[in-house]
Amino acid sequence: MSTTPDHTFDLVVRGERVLVDGAEQPREVGVRAGAITAVEPLGxxxxxxxxxxxxxxxxxxxGLVDTHVHVNEPGRTEWEGFAxxxxxxxxxxxxxxxxxxxxxxxxxxxVAALEVKQKVARDQAFVDVGFWGGAVPGNTSDLRPLWDAGVFGFKCFLLHSGVDEFGHLEPDELETDLAEIAQFDGLMIVHAEDSHVIDEAPAAHGDHYESFLASRPRDAENTAIAHVIDAARRTGARAHVLHLSSSDALPMIRRAKAxxxxxxxxxxxHYLALAAEEIPDGATAYKCCPPIREGANxxxxxxxxxxxxxxxxxxxxxxxxxxLKDLDTGDFGTAWGGVSSLQLGLAIVWTAARERGVAFERVVEWMSTRPARLAGLARKGGIVVGHDADLAVVEPGTTFVVDPLALHHKNPITPYANRALSGAVVATFLRGEEVTPDRPTGRLLTRGDI
Structure with missing residues (x-):
């Protein structure tokens, strides 16, 4: 009977360009039992x-860590789904x-709703999946039980969420919930647009993007972010601003952090690669909330x-x-607001970054290392001994043209259709095993077991 020598790994990846400690280096990476157990010089x-x-x-x-994904299953699985x-x-x-x-x-x-979602996701996941809880009017007493059940934090809206079953918080309710989660050092992630500013803005209608942009003014974000900062300051809680679009809010964010x-x-x-001036009439694939703003922004x-x-x-x-995207009418007032880009994110950001002279390793830091840190995923986001062997082989110099029908998204709608992007993903490994589209090997993650 043969045995595997102690020095043999399940997987070894080696090459001149391995991203370690924020820089590309010639390295060999050894994987055993799903974890990175060696990172050695090439040779x-x-x-x-x-x-x-x-x-x-x-x-x-x-491997990248995407902490903002709407899977929509169960209930609206025709929109997407875990598989x-x-x-x-x-x-x-x-x-x-x-x-x-x-x-x-x-x-x-x-907790009951979390368990429903976990049950549905368990045998369908091709990558690892964690869950955010929700903070809505009347569920303050559910936040601690959700935290103890393993959610990574709580999402709230400061205006209508787009679906009636997920209500939004008024500023005083936000502060109440922040005070609650501060007791156990939870994290509140906030869709920061102010409902009252939106109510006073002109309603969007028709196929001109300018009408939609005017309906979601920068001041809606600015006002809401000011509320978040004030409440976080008073409660001492951790708060995270989702999908920042308005550059006007940057000075107050800098001051708050300081x-x-x-x-x-x-x-x-989409906020880094697209611009309002470039959006064609009726192109509702570009509609999202908050909106894509001008190039200077x-x-x-x-x-x-x-x-x-x-x-x-x-x-x-x-x-x-x-x-729901009203592709036939192109009406920005009635179309669903959301951009599909899960499969394309790295290439979108890298294409825009390289045009600005930004190094590839900075993009990976923003899309892997730092999101893992935000969520407290201690074993993700780096090629480090002891981390999960979650890896991707990428060709930053390879350009491809986006074909919506070739994407794995359930519905072939994307504002990037026919756009040339740089950064082709050649292979993805989850805990040292290459991910294939026929065998789901992802795990469900809870905050307590990472």
Whole structure:
């Protein structure tokens, strides 16, 4: 009977460009029992049951962590679903997602609803999946039980969420819930647009994007973010601003962080790659909330990302069926607001970054290392001994043209259709095993067991 020598790994990946400690280095990575157990200089000669040699132009990176994904199952599975969403994630180099508490039915606002979602997801996940809980009017007493059940934090809206079963918080309710979660050092993640400012804005209608943009003014974000900062300051709770679109809010965010307010901020690929001036009439695939703003606004978001004011980049993958996008009428007033980009996020951001002279490793930091840190995923987000062997092989110099029908998203709707993007994902590994579209090997993550 043969035995495996102690020095042999289940998987070895080696090449000139391995992203370790924030820089590309010539390394060999050894994986055993799903974990990274060796990171050695190239030429060490690690032996493995499977050896992957990186080709010229390929880079080994830690798998991306996307903490803002709407899977929508159960209840609206025709919009997406765990199987399609996690296949798409893996195809885009994402090895961990954290699912939003809406637009599924029931929404994840109590432990029973969380258990329903976990049961549905368990045998369908092609990557690892964690869950956010929801903070809605009347469920303050459910927050601690959800936290103890393993959610990574709580999402709330400060205006209508888009679905009636997930109500929004008024500023005083937000502060009440922040005070509650401060007692156990939970995290509140906030869709920060002010309902009263939106109510006073002109209603969107027709196929001109300018009408929709005027209906979601920057001041709606600015006002809501000011509420979040004030409440976080008073309660001492951790607060996270979702999908920042308005660059006008950046000065107050910088001041709050300098004061020691426990505040983090994300933005999304569509705010970094697209601009209002470029959106054609009737192109409702571009509609999202808050909206894609002007090119000058985009430039300021990039500056804030580079200087650390914005912490992470995640997809806000918010899909729907084609009929809800009103593709036939192109009416921005009635179309569902959400961009599908889970599979494309790395390529979208890298394409825009390289045009600005931003290094590839910075993009990976924003989309892997820092989101893992935000969620407290201690074993994710780096090629480090002891971490899960969640890895992706990427060709940053390879360009491809987006074909919506070729994506794993359930519905072929994307504003990136026919767009040339750089950064092809060649292979994705979850705990050292290559992810294939026929065998779901993802695990359900809870905050307590990571």
């Amino acid at each position: 060490t000669g690690l032996a493995g049951a499977r050896v992957v040699e990186l080709a010229p132009g390929q880079v080994l990176i830690p 399609s969403a996690t296949r798409a994630a893996a195809a885009g180099g994402v090895t961990t997602i954290v699912d939003m508490p809406l637009n599924s039915i029931p929404p994840t606002v109590d 004061e020691g307010v426990r505040l983090t901020v994300e933005t999304c690929p 985009r430039d300021l978001l990039w500056e804030a990302l580079l200087d650390g004011t914005i912490d992470i980049v995640v997809s806000d993958h918010s899909p729907s069926t084609p009929d």
